[in-house]
Amino acid sequence: MDWINAILQGILLGGLYALFAAGLSLIFGVMRLVNIAHGDFIVLAAFLGLTITTTLGLSPLLALCLVVPVMAAIGYGLQRLVLNQTLGEDILPPLLVTFGLSVIIQNSLLEIYSADPQKMSAGALETASLALPGDLNVGVLPLLMFGVAVAVIAGLQWVFYRSALGRAFRAVSDKQDIAQLMGLNKAHIFGLAMALSLAVVGLAGVFLGIRTSFDPSIGPGRLIFGFEAVIIGGLGNLWGTLIGGIILGVSQNIGAQINPGWQLLAGHIAFLIVLAVRPRGLFPRID
Amino acid sequence: MTTLPNTYAISRSSRASRIAAVAGTLVLALLIAAPWWAGRADMRLLSEMFLYLSLACLWNLLAGYAGLVSVGQQAFVGFGGYMLFALAIFAGLSPLAAIPLAGLLGAIVAVPVALLIFRLRGAYFAIGTWVIAEVFRLSFAQVSALGGGSGTSLPVAIVRAMASSRSMREATTYWLALAMAVIVLAVIYLLLRSRNGLALTAIRDSELAAQSFGIDIWRNKFVVYVLTAGLTAMTGALIFLQKLRISPDAAFSVNDWTAFVIFIVVIGGIGTLEGPIIGVIVFFLLRETLSDLGTTYLLILGVVAIAVMLKAPKGLWGTLKERTGLELFPLARRVVKKKN
Numbered sequence: 001m002d003w004i005n006a007i008l009q010g011i012l013l014g015g016l017y018a019l020f021a022a023g024l025s026l027i028f029g030v031m032r033l034v035n036i037a038h039g040d041f042i043v044l045a046a047f048l049g050l051t052i053t054t055t056l057g058l059s060p061l062l063a064l065c066l067v068v069p070v071m072a073a074i075g076y077g078l079q080r081l082v083l084n085q086t087l088g089e090d091i092l093p094p095l096l097v098t099f100g101l102s103v104i105i106q107n108s109l110l111e112i113y114s115a116d117p118q119k120m121s122a123g124a125l126e127t128a129s130l131a132l133p134g135d136l137n138v139g140v141l142p143l144l145m146f147g148v149a150v151a152v153i154a155g156l157q158w159v160f161y162r163s164a165l166g167r168a169f170r171a172v173s174d175k176q177d178i179a180q181l182m183g184l185n186k187a188h189i190f191g192l193a194m195a196l197s198l199a200v201v202g203l204a205g206v207f208l209g210i211r212t213s214f215d216p217s218i219g220p221g222r223l224i225f226g227f228e229a230v231i232i233g234g235l236g237n238l239w240g241t242l243i244g245g246i247i248l249g250v251s252q253n254i255g256a257q258i259n260p261g262w263q264l265l266a267g268h269i270a271f272l273i274v275l276a277v278r279p280r281g282l283f284p285r286i287d
Numbered sequence: 288m289t290t291l292p293n294t295y296a297i298s299r300s301s302r303a304s305r306i307a308a309v310a311g312t313l314v315l316a317l318l319i320a321a322p323w324w325a326g327r328a329d330m331r332l333l334s335e336m337f338l339y340l341s342l343a344c345l346w347n348l349l350a351g352y353a354g355l356v357s358v359g360q361q362a363f364v365g366f367g368g369y370m371l372f373a374l375a376i377f378a379g380l381s382p383l384a385a386i387p388l389a390g391l392l393g394a395i396v397a398v399p400v401a402l403l404i405f406r407l408r409g410a411y412f413a414i415g416t417w418v419i420a421e422v423f424r425l426s427f428a429q430v431s432a433l434g435g436g437s438g439t440s441l442p443v444a445i446v447r448a449m450a451s452s453r454s455m456r457e458a459t460t461y462w463l464a465l466a467m468a469v470i471v472l473a474v475i476y477l478l479l480r481s482r483n484g485l486a487l488t489a490i491r492d493s494e495l496a497a498q499s500f501g502i503d504i505w506r507n508k509f510v511v512y513v514l515t516a517g518l519t520a521m522t523g524a525l526i527f528l529q530k531l532r533i534s535p536d537a538a539f540s541v542n543d544w545t546a547f548v549i550f551i552v553v554i555g556g557i558g559t560l561e562g563p564i565i566g567v568i569v570f571f572l573l574r575e576t577l578s579d580l581g582t583t584y585l586l587i588l589g590v591v592a593i594a595v596m597l598k599a600p601k602g603l604w605g606t607l608k609e610r611t612g613l614e615l616f617p618l619a620r621r622v623v624k625k626k627n
Contacts (some may be wrong), residue, residue: 028410032409032410033410034409034410034411034413034414036358036413036414037411081499082593082597085597086597091356091410092350092356092412092600093555093596093597093600094484095356095410095413096549096553096592096596097357097596097597099546099549100589100590100592100593100596101589101593102589103542103546103585103586103588103589103592104586104589104590104593105586106585107583107586107589109537111583111586113583139513176581215451220541221421222418223414224414224417224418224421225419227411227414228418230410231407231415243475261425261428261429262472264421264425264430265422265425265429268418268421268422269422271418272403272418272422272545275403275406275407275415276403276406278406283602
């Protein structure tokens with residue numbers, strides 16, 4: 001029964017990893033940018049949520065109404081002011097600039113909030129659980145997070161393939177110059193893509209902060225989880241990313257079940273196995 | 288003026304490079320003699336600079352020439368360090384013998400790693416290298432014979448056996464660090480002057496054009512990756528020989544062994560042999576003057592790196608080279624008039 005429980009909790013954890021990954025996948029799809037500071041933005045959002053809940057006395061879920069728009073605004077500003085200047089043939093400038101951003105965010109958070117682990121409290125919701133047949137219990141909060149993750153993926157899928165904004169995203173992704181000729185302002189479109197990416201990051205960060213304790217140094221680890229979910233699922237496939245997140249979450253929980261020291265290692269090994277066997281991921285988008 | 292066919296020649300050396308060679312030899316002689324003129328703290332600082340120089344040159348070879356942007360070189364720094372400790376503790380090897388062996392093992396382990404992560408492109412390759420470093424860190428944390436997560440120290444007997452006195456031991460580790468930096472510079476210099484170096488420079492300038500000339504890009508990158516891993520592991524072994532203590536978090540620290548190294552190369556000038564040298568000097572000047580500021584110092588480093596990347600992406604040396612054509616290591620070919 002422990003094993004089934006581990007797998008079930010792993011699936012729910014996978015939803016959170018898919019949220020880490022969705023924003024990463026989105027901006028890579030639109031502008032071939034990999035944001036090394038992605039994980040640090042997740043932690044920044046968690047700290048932002050913490051400040052809002054403690055100063056305004058709001059519940060973390062209500063704080064989302066503030067965190068998500070603030071993160072989106074940061075994303076748009078960052079893209080227009082800094083990252084747009086780095087895009088081009090050479091992959092080095094965006095990589096190194098976001099690497100620098102990662103160092104800046106980590107140390108700013110360290111300066112403001114110190115290295116002590118923090119946690120957001122969601123009150124009674126945190127301990128509420130549903131009893132399933134066969135002695136299994138599922139926390140309401142992890143279930144809620146998983147549901148939100150599925151909804152976010154579905155929403156992004158809809159935006160990307162069914163909306164005018166998504167059409168613009170796909171147009172600049174396919175051919176930047178032609179899209180520009182057709183009257184799209186690519187600097188603005190890229191700004192919107194980053195805004196959307198960091199809005200999802202805002203959601204992921206607050207969920208992370210409710211689920212576990214966090215400190216300024218854990219960002220890179222979250223980036224790696226998100227990245228692994230993207231690669232396992234297959235580049236450019238949003239539903240694949242959700243499955244990638246689930247595979248990662250389940251592997252980690254199975255690893256932890258065998259030996260607590262193997263939790264993270266098991267996740268990385270699952271990723272390396274997929275990379276060795278199916279280098280383009282399990283469900284690559286058919287081009 | 289009539290130009291006869293044999294009045295011009297292709298040459299690599301220039302006045303600047305000949306002066307630099309003489310000056311470099313003098314500086315090297317001065318540095319070799321450091322145990323007789325420098326204090327203990329100065330020697331420690333200099334060794335640290337040499338080891339950072341070696342890491343920076345190697346990262347520059349990877350990212351600046353082979354186009355392999357890795358943020359996971361700490362994997363090999365830590366691996367080299369751990370191999371030194373393992374060979375010394377379990378096999379009773381003297382650290383001096385264990386260092387080259389650690390390098391060899393680093394190169395060997397890099398082969399399967401490269402086969403796996405070369406499947407990822409560009410920025411995803413970068414994060415892939417990071418995953419590998421994490422796997423190494425978590426794996427070594429599971430080895431209880433090497434202290435597990437809390438790490439271990441080099442046994443006193445092994446340290447004592449290295450040299451007769453403490454000052455002699457310090458001088459030895461200093462010379463080893465200096466030798467490491469010289470070896471790395473020499474290997475990269477010779478590599479870049481060879482046929483393979485020409486291929487690498489072509490790949491750096493345009494991968495597509497290089498491929499159309501029949502250069503095997505995968506093989507060239509693979510060779511550079513494995514060579515860099517071996518030398519990085521040797522440098523890592525030396526770093527932890529100096530520290531005498533190793534733990535997974537210190538050995539596989541992304542800040543210490545990759546972020547700082549990238550900073551050095553970006554500031555100095557990526558894709559030039561001189562860049563890392565300038566970068567190391569600037570980095571240590573900043574560190575010695577600002578390190579009291581703690582986290583603010585790291586913040587400043589991040590801001591400076593972003594500013595350089597946006598405003599002068601070629602770094603200090605690259606910008607100077609662009610304006611003056613100055614080159615201290617004779618690598619580029621130029622047409623010169625023959626003296627008759």
